[in-house]
Amino acid sequence: MQMQALNAVFEKQSGSIVFDGKYTNEYEAIKLLHTLHNRPTHERIIREFLTALEQLHHVESTGVASQRLREEGNQKYKSSSGDKELLLSACRLYTEAILTAENANNELCLAYANRGMALQDYGYYRQAYDDCACALEFGYPKKLHHKLIMRQAYCAWKLGNLELLEEHIHSLRGMQLNESFQRQLLELQENVQHLTQHKGAIEEQPVSAGESSVHQIVNEASSRGRYMIAKERIPQGSIIFTESAECFVPLEKHLICQQCAATQLIPIPCPNCHKRVVYCSRQCRERHKSIHKYECAAYKRDLLHMLGISHLALRLVLTYLPLLTPQLQKQRNASELWHTFISLANDDNDDDITAPQYLKTLRMITHLDKVSETELTYHMLCANLLRAYLFECTDFFDQFADTSAPSEDWQLFIAACILRSSGQLMVNGHVGDAIMPITLGLKEFTLLQPKLWDRPHHLQLGSLHKFSAFQLVTAMNLPHLSLCNHSCIPSIRTKFEGRSVVNYALRDIEANEEIFNCYTGDCKTTTFKERRKQLKNTFKFHCCCVNCRRQHPDEEYFMFETYRCENPNCRQTFVPAEKSRNWWKQLDGDVLICDVCKEAQNVYWYEDFLVLFEYYPNPKYRRELFKEFERMSNHILNYHVIKLYWANEIVNKAFNALKEGCPLDDVDYEEIVCIIRWQLDGITMRYGPNSIEYITKLTYLWDLIALGKYKCCTKKMQTMLDTLKFMASEPKNIFLNYYHDFIEQHCTSD
Template identity: 25%
Template sequence: MSIDSCYESVIAKLTADNRIKEISQKLLSFTQNDERVLYVYGILGSLDAFPDLISVSKSEDVSLHYRLLGNQHYGRKENYTALQYYNLSLLYAPIGSVCYSVALSNRSAVFLSLRKYDECLKDVEKVFKCEFPANLNNKLIKRKETCLNNLVNKNEQNGHKENPEIKKILSLEGPKDPRYVCASAKLEVVYNEKMGRHVVAKEDIKVGEVLVEEEPYLVILLSSQYLVCCNYCLSRSMNLLPCHKCCYVLYCSEACRENAWKEYHKIECSLMPMLLHMEFTKLEWLALRTVIKARNEHKNWTDLFKTIEEAENSNLEYKGHVKVNDKWVYDSKNYVSIHTLSSNIDKRSISDIFQKSVTAAVFLDMLFKYTNFLDSEDIDVKVKAKQCVAGNLLHHIMTVPINMHGIESTKQSANGNYVDEINIASGAYAYHSLLNHSCSPNVVRINKLGSTLMSLIALRPIKKGMQIFDNYGSHHALQDYVTRQRSLKFQYKFTCCCEACVDRWPLYFQMDSGLNLPLKVIKKKKELLSSDVIEKLQRGDINTAIKLYKPLCELAESLEPYAPCTELADCQETLKQCLQIFTGLVPYDLSISVEWGAKPPTQYQLKA
């Protein structure tokens, strides 16, 4: 049963009992989130609507099933598909068992086939530390010798160094704000009644300048990426390690495995089959994980109560800040910066609040029945903890959709072009959440592939005093005015008044060329954006991207007075394409996910 079908079943029962109006009026009378969730929690309990726990354990049979599937694909030289099946085999294998070592051994064979000698060597060394079948010994020794012979120099063994030109392009230069520690000192956070908290430029900013470098409070990896990414730091390291207990998450290192366990996975681990089977969205799951981490980074419940109370009662000037060495600091690593993000509850319909309260109540039931998360020897603290978690769950289920940010990359299509987007994760970035929306943004967000770091780069020239505008997904070149307004109103609860909306800027394919463009600008545009150049960029040619980047930034500056026009739109899109190449591209084979589910297959025999 999915969370959506759970909600629909509850609505059907309440409708049949003619209780919708009564419940709506009751919800409207509440002023606190914990009251709303606990009321709905009682309703779900009376309807026997809470889902039962799903239990999935390590299994040698399931591990064997996936390993045999991996063997099939390895035999067909479908190495990346085989790799994912061997990772599934590793996940289901009891730690330290023979099938665990065989899964590692088979994965090392894939690495050898891919000429990834360092990765192969690491897995071989791990197998030697495990119990493994004697008939593997000679194969592993030979595999190790092959790797050592091919790792001819230190650079090859340790990987290629980052390109210094790209590193410079993607680095924030100059001083950072001492208060908003991830942001350039060229930016300033201000407040007014109409715009709320928002960010403006303290100095003129040129196209291409890096303005923010922010690590998140936490991230949540999409299930489609579970078999190729570290579930904690998003590393694309191939020598992934499984959780000791559950059959779902992989980590790039012991450190990431331990950090995840400490911060949230100890509580989340036994719930993984249920969370996946019920198809909670990444945003709902991110809210749950935030609540768990917030408690785990405090010594006890009382300390968390105090943090929340102080955060909610802080003055506007220092909203979301903590004091560090007698100085106020706003930083995503501190929970208060996430807790104080807007929920827009005053703009939400009663049906929206009820639906989100159902999700919060289901999460609360999971935590209460199936984990020790709410345990306390003090009965009064335990009662207050349940109230706190109920309210906090609903609060973050409302804050996450309007504040959190997706982490994407560009993947290769079957014909070899890098033109399609791939969603990887979502994260809680407090500073980025302060940026308001425009359908014609002057900045773009980027993430380096395999990293949680989010950077903000100027896409248009920004004058001193101008506001920094992000894009929430509704762009004037891709969506018409009515569609954008409807989408923004539905999710973010505001009416957009950006220049593209006020002046009704056209869609890209209805856009005209710039009027009276100087000849030198036209010439530069034709030179930089020739079909040959575009084709090279679509193929992911990094040298072309490096060569083109700075001239494109200069061209964007020259074209700004003529916005909106096709020349500027093409220039901006090509700039973004260069940035995507710099931050990393996903090869076609690694963009295809194998089929797997929350529940393991019931039949372990391969079909003929």
């Protein structure tokens, strides 16, 4: 409904926009909107739209709902008696109470206090400490403050933070404490001496990788623009460079930390955002305040997810504008503001490697001059809507009250900046992925899943395969990575580490060789036609990389689409025509025809396989299914997409059978192991041995090793362990814990 309303607003506005001549720049495009004769009507339409998006918030009703959830959590907590699953179940209910309470502070503080108690019992000490601080922040009864400060002191001791422990002990000494709390205080004082001797340090959040260049050099040529070359030979697997994104936004309403992009968190929400913005810690919430204070009202209206890349463009402006304002505050009008801004973007005095990220961002290319008028109009209207939002719903423009230019000119300038950033991000933005538990909903949090964990960051036996999925979770601004030109045969692989990236060499890169990224699927996962279309539509160029200049640019892709003709008089290999390539996904679709003898294929083997798959629980049919899976190789070659797909389905079926109590014997496990190993070889061929696709599917094999169903030699295991360096630290630590808890003991020396 909201998208329909937005489309209706844009439709009303776009009808009066008439472009006169060739596109000039973002400022002139926005000025066109600001000089329309019916602009007052446009402004009224936007104000009505923003007002209609407002969602009423009844503190009393949310408080009642939060209280009910908290009381349910109390029941779980009281019955837990040390049971880890019940403790996490209580934490989930307390979390729902926190999210539901929003700014009903009388309930919010109680929910935080109770969750902190349960988290402390479970062993999440840093999160429990933060919860106690949040409870105090939102008005926890003063007469009970000693309870929370005692918990904070205990958590500080567990975290090894001597300074905080001494601070809380000092506070407790000045309070009236009963005998029980006096005993606890004495124990904590003894712990001070222990920490003093060991000089412990508090558990810290992982430090984001700063931007650093290990091997590369950036050049610029007038005919090609900026690009990246190696100044020395870079061996395969080496880190080329790292970069930390100063700006990112979550995708698809994912509830990840808005400051550090942590995906595995126990949420601390903004209490005003209707459950739409969360952080992994109070520290991250505080650090993000300068941005969120201008986005909060938009999140309350659920506005930002409708605007796609324009949201990230807005965040770029909010982040970088304070760095630019000192150079803009004396400009007298929008035109002067814009020309000063552009002069900064065109100033190449700073070396590309050492320049601040905001300058690198200003210099990113934009292709707004190449888009259609319809697409340009859409981005203009998005930028103008965000300008109106900042003016109508926030105090954003108050910061320019003492500058030379009037508010109206600042509004025009800011809209132009948002439009420019949108154009840059269309061709320079990146999307970050993260390994996530399968079937985890958008409103669920990994660390609070009772059936997943044995203790903090240690999975239950047989649960690693639940991390066999990955999702795109962030849109990021990475101007240094954007210097890498496109190739359908990339030479780098990017690991997303929260809001940072680490870029590895996919192969040996020679000195003075250009370093390439891939903006689409590569030549093994997409066709030349698909890539050409996407590159033209989005990036406005035709690729001329080594692969695209080949006589047969789809040769590597067709390795996974090749059949052997069933006609005994032919038996030649062939790749089907494009229209029938996906015949197996819907059997009543296009017929598979050999392009050599032109004979239609019977595909009886595939139909037989589907029937056997339906009867998987029956041991007799299951054994026949395994045989039929092997016999597929008589009809499809190499690591065909059909066989890779069904390998995944068979493995999933096996693990679902285990979950449902269906008995599998040693022969079954042996077959499943063979299928997984074949699948991993196929994934290695298509995506690479260090790909996220390989790592996530590795989880099934590790679970079978952990369950004692497969013995793996230490050499093969070390090869698998080596791939973990290409994982983000959050899931990597979980994988390593699982290895030490359950797998190491099952490895053999053979």
